[in-house]
Amino acid sequence: MKEVTLGIGGAAGDGLDKTGDTFAKTASRLGLYLYAYNSYQSIIRGGHIWLRVRMGEEKVYSHGDHLNLLIALNQDTLERHAREVEPGGAVLFNSDKLTLDSSLFEGQVLPVPMPVRELLKPLGRTLPVMQNTVSLGAAIFLMGLDFEMMAEVLADTFQHKGPDVVNQNVQVAKAGYNYAKEKFVPLGYEWDFSRIRRPFITGNEAMALGAVAAGCKFYSAYPMTPASTILHWMVAHADRCGIVVKQCEDEIAVANMAVGAGLAGARSMCATSGGGFALMTEAVGQAGMIEAPVVFITVQRGGPSTGIPTKTEQADLNQALGASQGDFPRIIMAPADVTEAYYTAAEALNLADKYQLPVIILSDLLLSEHPETIERDALKPDLVIDRGQLVTEWPEDNGTYKRYAFTESGISPRALPGTKNTVYVAPTDDHDEEGILISDEYTSPPVRRKVQEKRMKKLEGALKELPPPQIEGPEDADVTLVGWGSCRGVIREAAEILRSEGISTNQLHFKYLLPFHAKEALEILNRCKKTVGVEVNYTGQFAKHLRSETGFSLDDMVLKYDGEPFEPAFIVNRVKEILGGEALSLEVTREEAREIAYHYIRTHLKNAVRPASIEVGNGVSAGEPTWCIELVSRNGGAKNGDLFVGQRTGSTYAWKPVSTVSQD
Amino acid sequence: MEMTISLPISTYESIIDPDWCPGCGDFGVLRGVKMAAGKLGIKPEELFTVSGIGCSSNLPGYIHAYGVHSLHGRAVAVASGIKFANQDMNVVITGGDGDGYGIGLGHFVHAMRRNLDLTYIVMNNQIYGLTTGQASPTTMKEVRTKSTPRGNAEMPINPIALAIVSGATYVSRAFSGEPRHMADIIAGGIAHKGFALVDVFSPCVTYNKINTYPWFKKRVYKLEDDPDYDATDHQGALNRAYEWGDRIPLGLFYREEQPTYEESEPAMKEGPLVHQKLGMEKELFDDLMEEFV
Numbered sequence: 001m002k003e004v005t006l007g008i009g010g011a012a013g014d015g016l017d018k019t020g021d022t023f024a025k026t027a028s029r030l031g032l033y034l035y036a037y038n039s040y041q042s043i044i045r046g047g048h049i050w051l052r053v054r055m056g057e058e059k060v061y062s063h064g065d066h067l068n069l070l071i072a073l074n075q076d077t078l079e080r081h082a083r084e085v086e087p088g089g090a091v092l093f094n095s096d097k098l099t100l101d102s103s104l105f106e107g108q109v110l111p112v113p114m115p116v117r118e119l120l121k122p123l124g125r126t127l128p129v130m131q132n133t134v135s136l137g138a139a140i141f142l143m144g145l146d147f148e149m150m151a152e153v154l155a156d157t158f159q160h161k162g163p164d165v166v167n168q169n170v171q172v173a174k175a176g177y178n179y180a181k182e183k184f185v186p187l188g189y190e191w192d193f194s195r196i197r198r199p200f201i202t203g204n205e206a207m208a209l210g211a212v213a214a215g216c217k218f219y220s221a222y223p224m225t226p227a228s229t230i231l232h233w234m235v236a237h238a239d240r241c242g243i244v245v246k247q248c249e250d251e252i253a254v255a256n257m258a259v260g261a262g263l264a265g266a267r268s269m270c271a272t273s274g275g276g277f278a279l280m281t282e283a284v285g286q287a288g289m290i291e292a293p294v295v296f297i298t299v300q301r302g303g304p305s306t307g308i309p310t311k312t313e314q315a316d317l318n319q320a321l322g323a324s325q326g327d328f329p330r331i332i333m334a335p336a337d338v339t340e341a342y343y344t345a346a347e348a349l350n351l352a353d354k355y356q357l358p359v360i361i362l363s364d365l366l367l368s369e370h371p372e373t374i375e376r377d378a379l380k381p382d383l384v385i386d387r388g389q390l391v392t393e394w395p396e397d398n399g400t401y402k403r404y405a406f407t408e409s410g411i412s413p414r415a416l417p418g419t420k421n422t423v424y425v426a427p428t429d430d431h432d433e434e435g436i437l438i439s440d441e442y443t444s445p446p447v448r449r450k451v452q453e454k455r456m457k458k459l460e461g462a463l464k465e466l467p468p469p470q471i472e473g474p475e476d477a478d479v480t481l482v483g484w485g486s487c488r489g490v491i492r493e494a495a496e497i498l499r500s501e502g503i504s505t506n507q508l509h510f511k512y513l514l515p516f517h518a519k520e521a522l523e524i525l526n527r528c529k530k531t532v533g534v535e536v537n538y539t540g541q542f543a544k545h546l547r548s549e550t551g552f553s554l555d556d557m558v559l560k561y562d563g564e565p566f567e568p569a570f571i572v573n574r575v576k577e578i579l580g581g582e583a584l585s586l587e588v589t590r591e592e593a594r595e596i597a598y599h600y601i602r603t604h605l606k607n608a609v610r611p612a613s614i615e616v617g618n619g620v621s622a623g624e625p626t627w628c629i630e631l632v633s634r635n636g637g638a639k640n641g642d643l644f645v646g647q648r649t650g651s652t653y654a655w656k657p658v659s660t661v662s663q664d
Numbered sequence: 665m666e667m668t669i670s671l672p673i674s675t676y677e678s679i680i681d682p683d684w685c686p687g688c689g690d691f692g693v694l695r696g697v698k699m700a701a702g703k704l705g706i707k708p709e710e711l712f713t714v715s716g717i718g719c720s721s722n723l724p725g726y727i728h729a730y731g732v733h734s735l736h737g738r739a740v741a742v743a744s745g746i747k748f749a750n751q752d753m754n755v756v757i758t759g760g761d762g763d764g765y766g767i768g769l770g771h772f773v774h775a776m777r778r779n780l781d782l783t784y785i786v787m788n789n790q791i792y793g794l795t796t797g798q799a800s801p802t803t804m805k806e807v808r809t810k811s812t813p814r815g816n817a818e819m820p821i822n823p824i825a826l827a828i829v830s831g832a833t834y835v836s837r838a839f840s841g842e843p844r845h846m847a848d849i850i851a852g853g854i855a856h857k858g859f860a861l862v863d864v865f866s867p868c869v870t871y872n873k874i875n876t877y878p879w880f881k882k883r884v885y886k887l888e889d890d891p892d893y894d895a896t897d898h899q900g901a902l903n904r905a906y907e908w909g910d911r912i913p914l915g916l917f918y919r920e921e922q923p924t925y926e927e928s929e930p931a932m933k934e935g936p937l938v939h940q941k942l943g944m945e946k947e948l949f950d951d952l953m954e955e956f957v
Contacts, residue, residue: 029957199956213949215942217931218748239930240948242940244748248741249774256738256771260714260745263732264753265938268745286735381949385942416938417730418750423708425724425731428717436680437725437733 003056004143004189005066008132009081010073013045015129018157019071019136020051024200025153027055028373030146031194035372035489037063039564042225042309048076057192061337061489063370065569069143069187071135075634078104079610080598085109090142090187092135101637103612112184114138119175123168130172137176144189147177198376203335203367203486206342206379207297208233211269212241214346214383216295218261218268220246220254225309226365227271227299251276255283255296263292263426265416267349271297274316275306277323284358285324288455290426291404291412293352293359293388295345300364302563311563312365314485315537317545320360321514327452329355329459332514334362334485339378340511341367346383354388355458356414362513364536366565367486391415394422402433406450410457459515466512468520473499473506479575480528482554483535484510484542487566491534494571501572503579513545522550532578533557534571588650590614593627596645600652601631609633609640620644622653668705673698676708676728683722689866689877690720692840693787696864697756698727699847704754704854712753714743716763719794720787720866723758737767740775740784747780750936751926754854755781761788765801765821776830776859780925783853783860786823789868790875797871807874824905827861828898828918834860835901835918839884840867841877845914852916858924865914880912887915895919 006023010016017038024034032055041047054064068089072078075098082091082100087108093100095113105111116131133154140150151170158166208230211219221231235245244261248254254270262268272280277298287294300316302308320332331351335344341363348359391413394401403424405412412433415422429437430448438444438451471480473495483491488509498505508524508531525531533543533554538561543554558574560566577584588596597611609631617628625647631640641657676698684690701711711729715721717736724731730753734742743757764772764786775782791809792798798811802823806815827835834856838846846864853860865880887893887904894900901918926932934940 025957197957199953201956205956209952213944217937217940217942218745220745237952240952241944242931242934244929244931244937246744246748249770252738253741253744253771253774256735256741257745257748259734260732260742260747261749261937262745263742264712264746264749266749267942268749282735283738286738290732290734379953381944381946383943387942417712417746418709418753418938420709423728423730425713425733427725427733428735429733 002189002191003054003060003064004068005052005054005064006069006071006139006143007067007081007084008051008071008073009077010049011046011076012040012043012049014049014073015132016049016051016073018129019132020053022133022150022153022157023136023139024053024371026140026145026150027053028200029153029195029197030149030191031196031198032057032191033059033198033373034200035060035063035370037366037370037565040310048080050077050081059373061493062566062568064493065567069139071132071139072098073132074098079634082109088187092138094131094135099635103637110184110187112138112142112180114176114179119179120172123171123175126168126172130169133169133172134176137173138180140173141177141180142184142187144186144191146193147174196376198373199379200371200373201338202229202369202371203338203341203363204229204299204369205233206338207345207361207363209379210342210345210383211295211349212237212243213381214349215267215385216243216269216345216349217266218244218246218258220248220257220270222248222251222254222272222276224273224276226301226368227273227276227297229369230271230297251279252283255280256286258294258296259283259287259290259292262287262294262352263290263417267353268293269295269297269345269349271299273299273301274303274319277316277319281323284330284360285326285328286428287358288324288328288330289428289430291356291414291455292426293356295348295352295359295361297361297363299368300362302561308563310365312565313537313561313563314364314487314535315541315561317362317513317541320362321545323360327456329357329456330514331355331357331359331459331462332362333359333512334510335367336486336488336509336511337367338372339374342379344511350384350386351462354386355411355462356388357458362485364486389413391419391422394419396421400434403435404431404433404451404454406433406454409461410454411461412454463515463517466515466517468517469508469510469524471506471508471524474504475506477504477506478529479503479505479579480531481505481507481571481575482531482533482543482546483507484513487534487536490566490568491571493568494575497568497572498575503576505575510542513542516545516549518549521546522552525550525552530579531555532575534566536560536566587647588627588645590627592650593629593645596650596652597629597631597643600643600655604655605631612637617644620654622646622651624648626653670705671702671707673702676701678726678728680725682726684719685870687869688719689789689840689864689868690723690787692843692846693720693758693785693864693866694723694726696838696843696846696850697723697758697785699843700850700854701729701754703847703851706754706854710752710754712746712755714739714746714755714757716759716768717794718760718763718792720758720760721763737763738771739763740768740771740782743782744775744778744780747782747926748932748937750938751781751932752936755783756854757782757784759786760793761786761790761802762792762800765823769801769821773826773830776827776832776861778925779831779833779858779922781857781859783850783856783862785850785853785862785864787866788823788863789866789872790820791868791872793868793871804874809871822905823861823863824917825902828902828905832861832918833858833920833922834916836861836916837863837865837914839865839880839914841881842884842914845886849916856919858922883910883912884914885911887913887917
């Protein structure tokens, strides 16, 4: 497949997001498919932001393993990522400020220094952020994209600032484009532009849109990465969509307000990340007990505690399964991609209403924040809205209305508060059919048994209507990759690569985590030859859940917990090792040693040096083999000293500056 | 204007009898809520009582009206959600001092500055009753309780002062020993557009042997009986909120007309959310999708 991956790196505050947007919209409007991932830090200015946008003529399912074109907005990016650019690619940078020495990149990569000041001089007063636009203009030329489309995107972006600003931005981009045209030849990508304009949308946006389209009327939230963009989308569109969006004092209020709104009869939803969800858990149980329909979205990020706030993980499954004390029915779903996020929000609202219980959507940072191109008609507005069994009127002579009537299905027809003759109290104490407490003056064991069975029975009905998991790919494959949630796309690509290398691979993916299709899953798993779980956590939480539901133990695991999402090659390589009987190595790789050195340089050496050669160390007695990382001056490249990092533990053992030796 | 037809308090008779200790101040509050609702002609299906956890929080079970007996400390948040969803309901929160001024204090303060049209009745007995007699946030200093055997070392919360400075637009106090006065104060709170606090001295006859009916009877007086008292004077109200000791004021401390939060919410202008049509017109949907292209 024809594809190219652009990387843009810089510091927070460099305006990287807008540059990425302009590029993505340009490519997307030309009819290409994109998938972007922004690796960022919990910082408003500074730090390292690393955006990768992969595009192809066919749908791409992850940000991939490649880097073909790099736009470096700071020196740090050149030093860290220029070497990752593949042969035939190019590195663009502002040569007024940055230097790219030949040790930083591989041969057959084109350095493209941009004399930004000189190029912008004829254009009068410009903003520093316009260096991005110059480089992007040049990149558009090198990638063989259409400049007119970029100009159109810039016009749309800056329309609200007036024609002068639009014009200036277009000219700035054109200056970069023309400069590249004059000095370089394109990298050789020839595209067949369909010019079909497809949406480029994130999981959070899709989920918010899906919820509103399905009649969500109340949304509460407390800001928390990576869930906040749901709040932002919701509030930006609240007036037009007729939805109340409430930012609350804390997540406890968020959850309890959502429960109140759900109980009163509005379709109600709230969202947070793991830490906030921890605060919400008592209210999840409350919704279970009083049978209030509410949708809780928890967007996982690296944990525990504050964890790695801007990084991805799938380690909150246990928390979702165990949220709140006691046994109560809940539905837990983990959508796999942006399109599924849209429909899952609508489905969750329906299930919550139909079964009168809390529904938890387990998303994660990768799904929530990465944008991707979807088909124009992938998201449809005519969603099914199923409010379940509602009692809209109750004649006075109908006898007592029982809010929690014991029924075969466990579902008690619900009268919304305000309905005449159906007055009831929804108690968090356990209660009988009428909502009268059973544990205050006298406890009634049989009533407790029957009300508990009534509530739990609802899950049997729910399970029947949820679609069971299915094998994707060849039925009789030698390897089955088992995953859940946002990993489906990357696993799919890994399976494709494995198949292309002659390893017959298929995948089994789970969206519905509770209630669980234990019978169907076990039947499939029993037919599989070798099963490998793939999840973004340390303990294999889903594999354990699968085992507890089915008794089936997966043969092996591919796990990742460094904060970054899977890339296809990571899965492919580990699967090949597993098939070859190779034990998992936890040793620090050469690349990781470089990153550990960067961390040390930032924290101890004021960013004055950079890592150069990395060799197996000697001379440091650390009780383990070490990497010896040579650090050199960032300008000039003179040797500054050696840093020793343990290959097994990753501990930083010694920093030996050259200066202390030579200058003494 | 529609005529208010008052309803007899039997309208709100529940099939459940309260399980409070004989003599508990909460009986008076229950009667006061019924009287207030009756006076305002609120039908049972138009009344939503919301409580947290504690002795007093059992109240919704004892009144014929919609209710939710929610979590400890969370009644105000749950009630806010109910009000957002259905502003036609008269939402009355009924809880205790531990529930509202202890574990739920954060929600209490934020609800006041938000000024949703809610009425919050706090049955303040200055003790934790249901858990058998530990200090509460309003237990007076040096008072010995099961959890403060050497005497309470902490200052009590002053709910009236806190409410006045937090933006509550109706701040009042009542006493279970004065049921008619209490019913008027509660009715005033429900009728008030905005957040109304009714702090009620509701003696715990089992665990609080200090702040008893006679203790209060000796001290309380009504602000309404003071012809010079001006309940719209913010600073004056705050001064009076600090009066404690030989004389303790009851009645309406402070009142202010402010727009409610609901009034600022465009989505609620079309009527209660629960009655609004669900789903999205294709035209709007297409417009929203265009933003992603």
